[in-house]
Amino acid sequence: MVKEREWLLFFQQLNGIGSITMKKIYDYFGSFSSAALAKHEQFRNVGLSSRVIDEIVSKVDGGLDGIESFTLECRKREIHILTVLDDDYPTLLKELYDPPWALFVKGNRHILNEHSISVVGTREPSFYGKYVCNELGKTLALHEIPVISGLAKGIDRYIHEAVLRQKGKCVAVIASGFDNIYPSEHKTLAANIIENDGCLVSEYAYWIKAKPGQFPARNRIISGLSLATVVVESKEKGGALITADQALEQNREVFAVPGNINSPNSVGTNYLIKQGAKMLTRWDDIFDEIQEFQKKNCNDSINIQQTIDISKEEQELLTLIPFQEIHIDDLQMLYHQPNLFVLLIQLQLKQKIESLPGHYYIRI
DSSP: OHHHHHHHHHTTTTTTEEEEEEEHHHHHHHHHHHTOOOOHOOOOHHHHOOOHHHHHHHHTTTHHHHHHHHHHHHHTTTEEEEEEEEHHHHTTGGSSSSSSSSSOOOOEEGGGGGOOEEEEOSSSHHHHHHHHHHHHHHHHHHOOOEEEOOOOOTTTHHHHHHHHTOOEEEEEESSSSSGGOOSGHHHHHHHHHHHOOOEEESSTTOOOOOOHHHHHHHHHHHHHTSSEEEEEEOOOOSHHHHHHHHHHHTOOEEEEEETTOOOOOHHHHHHHHTOEEEEOOOOOHHHHOHHHHHTTTSSSEEEEEEEOOHHHHHHHHHHSSSSSSSSSHHHHHHHOOHHHEEEEEHHHHHEEEETTTTEEEEEE
């Protein structure tokens, strides 16, 4: 068993071998330790390219010395290695057609077997998208539901930050090794996730840099680890829609947040709803649909409102400010009192509204 696990890691680390090729090798030979004894002609029968066969044959004679050094270095870096042969490998991932044969994890690896929700979306969210992330992240964190996303710019970042503000747990699945966090400006966010009892996950060794083709592969892990995927905002094309498609292929639930029909960021989510995704209009929609959360009594209400007192005048103005941008000229037409600007400042200080460029305001 030990040698089989090591040979699995050996093949997984070879150039040109992904999860599908790993499956071909395993299905043909019955084990990776048997594949290590195979001849050039046998690999050709598997359907491997000459380049991949040459890569295998040239390195298999070196045995497992390199893998032993690799696993030792991972231990020094506090990187956990989970293979499909291990008891603590995520149960939901084992259900996939093409699960990663090995995962590298920094932080709390046990969270990967908890019931969780993945949240994805555009890298250029609107203020509405940021608001949804803040409220959804807050709700999931207070219900102690881990949130999975991809550490990317935009929705990924805002959902991670919203969960962390409530001391919730996050899983960030990345498309590179841990030495090359992408984007690099999210290194602090990655560290905060680990410090808050969450974890980083990758199917790539710590030295691997991010490449375009690795992001779709990463997305299948995001959806595969969770019971359901929520798409907050998405343009007509993008990684969020790929993740949603993969979730459906994995027989997982997909929720989409409806949006303004004139907004490019809502084209993808509105399309998903037309195609049968669950329309998310209240947070309990998730708990009503997922049986595992019903067992946790997630439908029991939790007061997540901040207890910040606002005056009667502030409340009157607040009701006039929507969750979408409104220009100051339009506000002046709706609210005729001379203290308008004073109240706007007070509402900003109390984090009820936000000032946007161009003299626009939005409720948050």
